Amino acid sequence: MSEETKNNYGASSITVLEGLEAVRMRPSMYIGDTGKKGLHHLVYEVVDNSIDEALAGYCNNIEVFINEDNSITVQDDGRGIPVDMHEKEGKSALEVVMTVLHAGGKFDKDSYKVSGGLHGVGVSCVNALSEHMTTQVHRNGKIYQQEYECGKPLYAVKEVGTSDHTGTTQNFLPDRTIFTLTTVYDYEVLAARLRELAFLNAGIRLTLTDRREKDETDNYKTETFYSEDGLREFVQYIDKARERLIEDVIHITTDKFNTPVDIAMIYNTSYNENVYSYVNNIHTIEGGTHLAGFRRGLTRTLKKYAEDNKLLEKLEKQKIEIDGNDFREGLTAVISIKVAEPQFEGQTKTKLGNNEVMGSVDQAVGEALGNYLEEHPKEAKTIVEKVILAATARHAARKARELVQRKSPLSGVGMPDKLADCSSRDPEKCEIFLVEGDSAGGTAKQGRSRQFQAILPLRGKILNVEKAMQHKVFESQEIRNIFTALGVTIGTEDDSKALNITKLRYHKVIIMTDADVDGSHIATLILTFFFRHMKELIENGYVYIATPPLSLCKKGKAEEYCWDDRQRQAFIDKYASGDDKGIHTQRYKGLGEMNETQLWDTTMNPENRTLRQITIENAAEADAIFSMLMGDDVAPRRDFIEKHATYAKIDA
Numbered sequence: 001m002s003e004e005t006k007n008n009y010g011a012s013s014i015t016v017l018e019g020l021e022a023v024r025m026r027p028s029m030y031i032g033d034t035g036k037k038g039l040h041h042l043v044y045e046v047v048d049n050s051i052d053e054a055l056a057g058y059c060n061n062i063e064v065f066i067n068e069d070n071s072i073t074v075q076d077d078g079r080g081i082p083v084d085m086h087e088k089e090g091k092s093a094l095e096v097v098m099t100v101l102h103a104g105g106k107f108d109k110d111s112y113k114v115s116g117g118l119h120g121v122g123v124s125c126v127n128a129l130s131e132h133m134t135t136q137v138h139r140n141g142k143i144y145q146q147e148y149e150c151g152k153p154l155y156a157v158k159e160v161g162t163s164d165h166t167g168t169t170q171n172f173l174p175d176r177t178i179f180t181l182t183t184v185y186d187y188e189v190l191a192a193r194l195r196e197l198a199f200l201n202a203g204i205r206l207t208l209t210d211r212r213e214k215d216e217t218d219n220y221k222t223e224t225f226y227s228e229d230g231l232r233e234f235v236q237y238i239d240k241a242r243e244r245l246i247e248d249v250i251h252i253t254t255d256k257f258n259t260p261v262d263i264a265m266i267y268n269t270s271y272n273e274n275v276y277s278y279v280n281n282i283h284t285i286e287g288g289t290h291l292a293g294f295r296r297g298l299t300r301t302l303k304k305y306a307e308d309n310k311l312l313e314k315l316e317k318q319k320i321e322i323d324g325n326d327f328r329e330g331l332t333a334v335i336s337i338k339v340a341e342p343q344f345e346g347q348t349k350t351k352l353g354n355n356e357v358m359g360s361v362d363q364a365v366g367e368a369l370g371n372y373l374e375e376h377p378k379e380a381k382t383i384v385e386k387v388i389l390a391a392t393a394r395h396a397a398r399k400a401r402e403l404v405q406r407k408s409p410l411s412g413v414g415m416p417d418k419l420a421d422c423s424s425r426d427p428e429k430c431e432i433f434l435v436e437g438d439s440a441g442g443t444a445k446q447g448r449s450r451q452f453q454a455i456l457p458l459r460g461k462i463l464n465v466e467k468a469m470q471h472k473v474f475e476s477q478e479i480r481n482i483f484t485a486l487g488v489t490i491g492t493e494d495d496s497k498a499l500n501i502t503k504l505r506y507h508k509v510i511i512m513t514d515a516d517v518d519g520s521h522i523a524t525l526i527l528t529f530f531f532r533h534m535k536e537l538i539e540n541g542y543v544y545i546a547t548p549p550l551s552l553c554k555k556g557k558a559e560e561y562c563w564d565d566r567q568r569q570a571f572i573d574k575y576a577s578g579d580d581k582g583i584h585t586q587r588y589k590g591l592g593e594m595n596e597t598q599l600w601d602t603t604m605n606p607e608n609r610t611l612r613q614i615t616i617e618n619a620a621e622a623d624a625i626f627s628m629l630m631g632d633d634v635a636p637r638r639d640f641i642e643k644h645a646t647y648a649k650i651d652a
């Protein structure tokens with residue numbers, strides 16, 4: 001080794017340390033946040049490396065284990081990360097991958113790295129943010145291993161055995177000093193992401209096993225996600241509780257100007273548009289050029305077909321103009337494209353900016369959909385009729401929608417009569433409680449802190465928007481009250497359905513219903529409304545659910561509120577040595593049974609209440625759940641409720 005190389009070696013190992021130290025100093029810059037989302041992101045980051053290996057054609061199985069200590073193991077049957085000496089760094093390639101920022105796959109220029117987590121930061125970030133990590137590589141008939149603490153190797157890569165197969169196994173324990181909120185993994189969150197990955201990458205088998213607890217038959221909970229048909233199955237999964245308008249799934253797979261385009265679409269009989277777009281397996285929540293290309297191609301092709309076949313004359317006579325939204329009513333679609341160098345923009349960095357992609361997707365849709373329509377005249381006619389109906393209904397709904405299209409909601413003026421507003425005008429400090437029923441609404445008005453808490457009582461069950469046509473939604477008084485009170489409007493110059501939340505008056509929108517079956521049904525109805533018509537509110541983390549207690553336990557002078565039976569038992573154990581004689585339990589059947597002080601103390605006072613923030617971890621999964629919970633089909637709903645007997649779990 002020359003003197004110069006030696007110096008380089010020294011210098012580069014310093015940069016290595018700085019690199020990972022930077023990750024530990026500012027973890028959110030690399031993984032988004034250090035809450036539950038960031039914690040789960042670590043798993044995605046590791047799994048993505050294995051997915052890349054599978055997409056390169058060398059790996060078929062990826063197994064994820066949640067271990068007893070809440071560490072995670074990800075195991076694949078790929079070629080194994082190379083372990084030979086990395087010339088520049090002077091150490092094993094494996095060590096470089098594990099300890100150098102952005103080093104993943106760098107030494108293999110031919111590999112077409114398309115996967116990669118939202119932040120695409122690589123496994124070294126996971127290593128930096130783990131108390132302990134072990135990597136094992138099966139390769140060349142041997143097993144190689146290295147361990148780390150907070151990203152620092154404990155020893156050089158060593159051989160620990162022989163092997164008759166190849167693959168990579170990563171085990172990591174997230175650092176408790178960084179993930180201070182929680183280090184407990186949520187099985188359902190990981191399952192939803194692995195299911196999504198299986199649909200997005202046909203032919204890869206992903207398995208999730210929870211080693212933390214065993215079921216009645218002494219087995220670990222485990223599920224395997226595998227899709228032979230990819231997106232074709234994905235849209236069917238999303239739409240399983242909806243009725244098809246046409247039987248076919250329209251599936252488009254092509255490679256346009258080096259952009260692999262994969263799209264599956266279904267038309268159903270609902271009035272909702274459900275289009276999910278992905279770039280390199282990342283859900284692009286804010287859309288972007290691929291989505292714009294899809295919409296453009298869809299509108300152009302369907303419109304041309306309808307015009308060529310003289311199907312639009314009726315509308316022309318009524319002087320109704322078709323609008324892009326009309327082509328997407330009742331459409332469920334998944335768009336998945338691969339881009340070598342994606343540019344992500346927008347607030348959450350999930351909006352694709354690459355301009356060249358728009359034309360690729362537009363053309364891909366134009367050709368494939370054009371062919372489909374020509375070859376399936378009966379289905380084509382059914383789709384166009386639905387579009388015409390949508391245009392007609394939209395025309396009729398315009399008046400109703402104008403009711404929530406006020407240009408500038410002046411504070412206080414024109415607010416719903418039922419709203420008891422707060423005095424502060426600073427949205428960040430303000431909260432609004434959407435309360436079930438006038439009586440509970442009255443109690444809440446008396447109990448609240450007038451300065452920053454507003455109350456809007458809602459009458460019983462609000463409209464099930466999952467089943468209602470657009471104009472019904474905007475004609476509903478309760479729903480208009482919600483729009484007006486929140487200061488949210490609909491419709492901009494170029495999109496009649498775009499939501500405007502810049503004038504949102506409260507940054508906490510809290511759903512407060514009884515802690516019983518009816519209450520959770522009402523909460524689900526309200527959530528469905530938010531999910532379908534004010535999704536940005538959920539995406540920005542403004543929507544919460546209040547959690548009123550189930551009972552008040554008393555023994556002598558001691559009294560405690562209880563939110564579940566475990567707490568009640570704890571009270572009995574504490575004050576009556578486990579014997580519930582002499583314990584007085586006041587069960588709250590509804591919010592109305594509490595007086596204003598009790599409601600404030602338990603449910604509204606920020607000092608001691610528990611709010612559950614609603615998050616959409618996985619939009620496609622949430623959609624499938626909402627359409628099922630709120631749709632016509634009873635059987636899947638019953639299955640779901642039985643499986644999640646305690647609470648239909650849509651949030652975190």
Ligand code: 0RA
Pocket residue numbers: 049050053076078079080081082105108111168
């Ligand atoms: C680059 C080159 C080669 C394998 C990999 C990356 C690889 C990385 C990961 C990460 C998780 N699992 C993985 N499996 C493979 C191999 C190049 C060769 O064998 O020639």
